[in-house]
Amino acid sequence: MMVPLALLLLGALAAAMAPRLLALSDWPDREPVLALWVWQCVVAGVLLCCVLAMALSAAAAWTAVRGHVFAPAPHGVMEAYALSAYAPWAAPVALLLACGGVWTAVMLTREVRAARARRSQRRAELLVRSPLLPGEEPSGERLVVLEGVRPEAWWLPGTAPQLVITTAALRRLKGRQLDAVLAHEQGHARARHDWLLYCSGALATGFPQVPVFAGFRDQVHRLVELAADDVASRRFGRLTIALALVELNEDRGVFGPCPTHFAQVPQRVDRLLSPTRRFTAGRRLQMTAAAALVPAVPLLVAFVPGLRALT
Template identity: 60%
Template structure:
């Protein structure tokens, strides 16, 4: 059962050392979309290690599972995995990994259900407080699927409600404070969240971190996704309306909240986003982006290779 042991060791490495390297890296500030992809590859790779490990452990512990999976495989392939030598530890590993898989599914379902309920309540509240503008008013490329809602409030705010009928919400305080270009940048920022389905990533991050509070990779994934989606949306707005307009819009929306002075740590991200936009650092060279993409894809491929290695070696 060297394949199972290798998968568990790889899972340990990916869930401890790799998140630290990614959190300390500076390149995600310049490539937030690519960084989101690498983080997703890392998390999926950890889940792959657990899933493939569950398949191998279940094959060792339950002969019926082994016969179903290896029915058409040559005898030397089955022998190469060493299922007969697994003993009690194979059964224990299968039970532990099965519990982890069930726990993950329950946590994700609970998070999705809670997010949908909160979104429905907020949509109902918006419908009560403010009528929709005519179809197409303030809409972007999504046309009829996107509506702009103006909410009466002195506080300058803007946010989005994703879903089949996406809503972009802006308060009258924001309309009064922002210039036309700044308002357009804010709306494109929110459209960036909706179009990229950032809420799915946030829900997955929350579910994994809540379901496994002691696993570093899931906690880091939740925190970094929350930061990177904002940077990615900032870039989407700045490409169309300029970095200065996007930075000024951030300042106007947050100037009355005490985020630019001595402020709590969770609010310190807004000044960093403004500084990043004003600095205007260029994107990474293409060769660096290719290397990082290859590294993320490699993280996905290694668990598969480890799981298949004994069988392939036996065939060769």
């Protein structure tokens, strides 16, 4: 079978089936960090299928590209791929996949720029609401307290990340609940969840008809919150972070019968108050290794003819 076609079929199968299989599983809520790793491996595998198919198709279509792709290969490897067999349609496929790669880069650049613009706007608004005192340097304090009637707390990422919290939240949060909220937001910052959100948003916006990219975006938004909840709960207890979530969100109507933008908050609270048994360390290691093999499958498919030629 022609290798580029096999790679494209493999990528299409993974893109269509992986979201369904993960949606039917109940373990991602128990192991959100592991679930994020699995999603990243699946997406990486789909993208790798496209990149390898583009490279082989371009090698079949243009001699100059062929010389670069097979330059380090021993004699006889290029013949094993029978590039002339799919030369008639190789150029359109390579150009289509190359356009998809350029479009992905454009979408990612747009997502990063939009996020930076929003962050700059929020920093400017923060400076208006909490101006610097005479002689004070903009050193980027890690905690900023704002006067506000609504309990809110959020992490503002960047070169000098800040936790912003309102006075209403300080009045609401009791005991170690403030520390738990801080640990939750620091969990986002340490794991660089903002980059996961950028990448998933770029892929889903650029290719809205591809199920794996849409599922990746939707699940990342949910799983990063669960992962950050787990970071806080390990330090301060599940009850503490659950009560903090209730205190910060009960005035938003999220616990009522009508769904809102914060509809996942009640689910997060229920998960914290009714924990399920986590996987053992051995099981997590096995699943991590198995997920890492997903991007290896396209590489194996691409290199099998060359390896056979060497034996």
